Amino acid sequence: MDLSYGDAAEAFRKDVRTFLKANWMPQSVEKADMKAYIAAFRKQATEAGYLYRAIPKAWGGSEQAPDVIKAQVIREEFGRARAPMEVPGNGMNMLVPTLLERGTDEQKALFIPKTMSGDYIWGQGYSEPGTGSDLASVRTRAELVGDKWIINGQKIWTSQGGKATHMFALVRTESDAGKHDGISYLLIDLDQPGVSRKPIRQMTGESGFYEFFFDDAETPASWIVGERGQGWNVSRTTLKHERASIGSAAMLGNQFQKLVELAGEMTRNGQSAIKDPEVRQALTRIEGWVMAHRYSSYRIMSSAIHDEEAGIISMMMKLLLTEIGHDIALAAQDLIDDEGLIEPEPAGTRGRGPEKWLDQIMGSLGNSIAGGTTNIQRNIIGERGLDLPRDLAMERGQ
Amino acid sequence: MRFHLDSDQTAIQDVVHGAVSSVLTRDKLHVFIDGNDDFEPDSWQAVCELEMAGLMLPEDQGGSGLGLVEAALVIESIGKAGAPGPFIGQLLTAIALSETDNDTARSAWLKRVASGEAVATFAFGGDWLPTGWTVSVEDGKASGEVRFVPSASAAKVFLTGTEGGGLALVEASNAVSVTPLKSTDRSRPASTVSFEEATAHELFPPGDDGVQRIFDAALVLLAADALGGAQYCLDLSVEYAKERKQFGQPIGRFQALKHQLSTMALNVEPARALVWYAAHAWDMKQEDAPRSAALAKAHLCDRFVEVARDAIAAHGGIGYTWEYGLNIWFRRSVFDRVVLGSPAVHRARAADLAGW
Numbered sequence: 001m002d003l004s005y006g007d008a009a010e011a012f013r014k015d016v017r018t019f020l021k022a023n024w025m026p027q028s029v030e031k032a033d034m035k036a037y038i039a040a041f042r043k044q045a046t047e048a049g050y051l052y053r054a055i056p057k058a059w060g061g062s063e064q065a066p067d068v069i070k071a072q073v074i075r076e077e078f079g080r081a082r083a084p085m086e087v088p089g090n091g092m093n094m095l096v097p098t099l100l101e102r103g104t105d106e107q108k109a110l111f112i113p114k115t116m117s118g119d120y121i122w123g124q125g126y127s128e129p130g131t132g133s134d135l136a137s138v139r140t141r142a143e144l145v146g147d148k149w150i151i152n153g154q155k156i157w158t159s160q161g162g163k164a165t166h167m168f169a170l171v172r173t174e175s176d177a178g179k180h181d182g183i184s185y186l187l188i189d190l191d192q193p194g195v196s197r198k199p200i201r202q203m204t205g206e207s208g209f210y211e212f213f214f215d216d217a218e219t220p221a222s223w224i225v226g227e228r229g230q231g232w233n234v235s236r237t238t239l240k241h242e243r244a245s246i247g248s249a250a251m252l253g254n255q256f257q258k259l260v261e262l263a264g265e266m267t268r269n270g271q272s273a274i275k276d277p278e279v280r281q282a283l284t285r286i287e288g289w290v291m292a293h294r295y296s297s298y299r300i301m302s303s304a305i306h307d308e309e310a311g312i313i314s315m316m317m318k319l320l321l322t323e324i325g326h327d328i329a330l331a332a333q334d335l336i337d338d339e340g341l342i343e344p345e346p347a348g349t350r351g352r353g354p355e356k357w358l359d360q361i362m363g364s365l366g367n368s369i370a371g372g373t374t375n376i377q378r379n380i381i382g383e384r385g386l387d388l389p390r391d392l393a394m395e396r397g398q
Numbered sequence: 399m400r401f402h403l404d405s406d407q408t409a410i411q412d413v414v415h416g417a418v419s420s421v422l423t424r425d426k427l428h429v430f431i432d433g434n435d436d437f438e439p440d441s442w443q444a445v446c447e448l449e450m451a452g453l454m455l456p457e458d459q460g461g462s463g464l465g466l467v468e469a470a471l472v473i474e475s476i477g478k479a480g481a482p483g484p485f486i487g488q489l490l491t492a493i494a495l496s497e498t499d500n501d502t503a504r505s506a507w508l509k510r511v512a513s514g515e516a517v518a519t520f521a522f523g524g525d526w527l528p529t530g531w532t533v534s535v536e537d538g539k540a541s542g543e544v545r546f547v548p549s550a551s552a553a554k555v556f557l558t559g560t561e562g563g564g565l566a567l568v569e570a571s572n573a574v575s576v577t578p579l580k581s582t583d584r585s586r587p588a589s590t591v592s593f594e595e596a597t598a599h600e601l602f603p604p605g606d607d608g609v610q611r612i613f614d615a616a617l618v619l620l621a622a623d624a625l626g627g628a629q630y631c632l633d634l635s636v637e638y639a640k641e642r643k644q645f646g647q648p649i650g651r652f653q654a655l656k657h658q659l660s661t662m663a664l665n666v667e668p669a670r671a672l673v674w675y676a677a678h679a680w681d682m683k684q685e686d687a688p689r690s691a692a693l694a695k696a697h698l699c700d701r702f703v704e705v706a707r708d709a710i711a712a713h714g715g716i717g718y719t720w721e722y723g724l725n726i727w728f729r730r731s732v733f734d735r736v737v738l739g740s741p742a743v744h745r746a747r748a749a750d751l752a753g754w
């Protein structure tokens with residue numbers, strides 16, 4: 001076993017640091033110029049081969065050979081310098097990989113550079129009211145009339161929905177085909193009279209998601225990715241390029257560290273809560289799980305580096321993260337005690353007290369639902385990981 | 399970077415698993431369970447013939463120069479097989495003899511222990527932690543009583559915890575008496591051992607850094623045994639869920655059971671990397687090694703108890719029978735949980751070690 005990244009990676013780290021020192025100097029930039037400065041910085045970082053590594057040069061990327069360790073070093077060093085990485089969001093995470101695998105050259109040229117620059121912000125149009133985990137039951141319809149698709153229906157749970165300029169959506173185009181074979185993957189410009197949107201207020205009081213309504217909305221005939229009826233398949237395209245990451249382990253580690261700090265700040269039985277034997281048991285019990293998660297992440301990353309499959313553990317990481325998040329939430333709720341009776345001011349407001357943990361306490365519930373519910377995760381582990389027989393209804397595709 | 403098993407490491411597991419399962423059939427394990435012996439020579443011999451007891455010794459001491467990571471893989475396979483041992487004691491004694499400054503003890507016993515010629519077990523007792531050890535050693539003579547010593551009647555030497563937190567190697571003789579206990583864990587029956595001025599070699603004086611190191615290795619190995627046992631409980635349950643039919647279909651198709659089995663897997667598989675890390679930190683003599691060993695011991699032993707319970711529930715009635723044998727692993731989970739200190743004890747230590 002060897003947890004070091006190796007000499008080559010450390011030499012590479014030096015290069016990245018030198019680059020950042022020379023090119024990322026936000027303190028010297030006026031607030032009004034920041035946006036342009038960041039855009040210019042991303043361009044330089046791409047030319048240096050640090051960003052947009054999976055994207056061919058023809059579409060504005062840096063086209064680097066996959067290297068999981070280099071990708072990790074870049075994340076660490078950019079993180080340390082608080083330098084911006086690639087434009088975040090569904091566009092880079094989901095649409096661009098799909099276009100690279102399945103898109104036409106026209107689509108790549110039209111969408112990839114503008115997504116990379118942040119000009120196009122993409123909403124995901126998969127879920128609909130009533131579809132839930134049974135995603136393939138989408139009812140939003142599109143009909144080809146002349147050289148346009150005419151779209152009618154409704155999408156829900158679109159993150160970044162307030163800012164989104166475009167949407168990649170699963171819509172039913174083949175009314176006489178089967179459940180999965182009737183779906184196509186369409187790209188839609190959201191700035192048109194046929195599209196309206198409405199924020200969804202979450203249990204936290206904030207609105208991170210939107211609902212979209214399509215009323216004879218239009219999109220060009222050529223804005224379909226893959227063939228008609230292949231949308232289900234297209235939506236399952238994933239990019240293997242440098243995918244293994246220990247990012248969530250670092251995030252969880254920070255969260256646990258903050259929990260330990262919280263225990264140091266709160267009091268229990270007249271002393272610092274962290275001196276309380278019950279609290280010490282609760283924290284170290286969670287820490288066992290946090291360590292199991294962290295080193296499993298390293299295990300998966302190591303497998304990716306050596307081009308091997310990590311197996312069942314890779315199907316567990318989302319559920320594991322969710323469950324540990326719940327444990328942390330419960331421990332935090334216990335620690336903040338009656339401070340939790342105060343509704344926290346929005347994140348980013350100055351002077352928030354221990355009640356700010358309510359963000360995590362409630363937010364952890366979102367993780368049980370988003371990106372495949374906890375019950376669906378358990379199905380995946382059972383059926384794909386343990387090779388248990390599939391549910392009969394699922395097998396019939398109903 | 400490399401943080402998953404390489405082919406040599408998986409080969410160790412395969413070889414140990416193969417060797418043990420070829421001699422220790424399920425029938426034979428049941429005969430052992432129902433008998434009164436505290437030592438099963440065939441499986442013990444099979445493992446020792448693979449030179450597993452000395453695998454951590456440097457090559458100039460006749461070992462394979464491997465680390466605690468590999469030793470943990472061996473013990474994981476042992477835990478999976480439910481084999482009696484005393485494998486953890488054998489490995490620990492070999493490490494202690496290899497790392498001690500006591501040349502007399504080393505030249506007299508290291509080869510014999512590493513080769514498997516002499517059975518070695520550990521006798522810690524007290525409240526398990528070095529601070530609670532009670533056997534006194536004076537002028538090469540050990541006196542005192544230790545409870546819960548596995549395979550004591552077969553042992554030629556006892557790696558013994560001494561007063562104030564030292565380690566000594568006590569030789570079996572007329573000055574050592576062994577009184578079997580009626581043990582919960584039938585696969586590793588334990589005894590009370592009394593030393594009355596028995597011949598002893600001081601390996602590490604009380605408070606020596608070497609003591610904590612051997613104790614940490616013991617924690618990691620016990621965690622590895624729990625990992626193997628938990629994995630076996632999961633494997634058996636999954637297999638059963640695919641075969642057993644109710645309402646005209648395999649019960650593993652029912653979502654309720656599927657989710658229970660997924661939860662069991664979630665208890666086992668992520669914990670594997672924790673054992674690897676604790677062993678790796680020990681091998682690298684990292685500062686966080688003692689704390690990682692404590693957290694791994696606590697976490698894995700909790701997981702094993704949980705998975706063993708879930709396995710019996712997942713099986714239904716047959717899991718509750720003596721004959722089916724799941725109770726062998728349930729009982730092993732009881733042993734792993736308390737021996738060397740319960741999860742709560744090690745979590746309290748981990749909190750102390752963090753300086754909280």
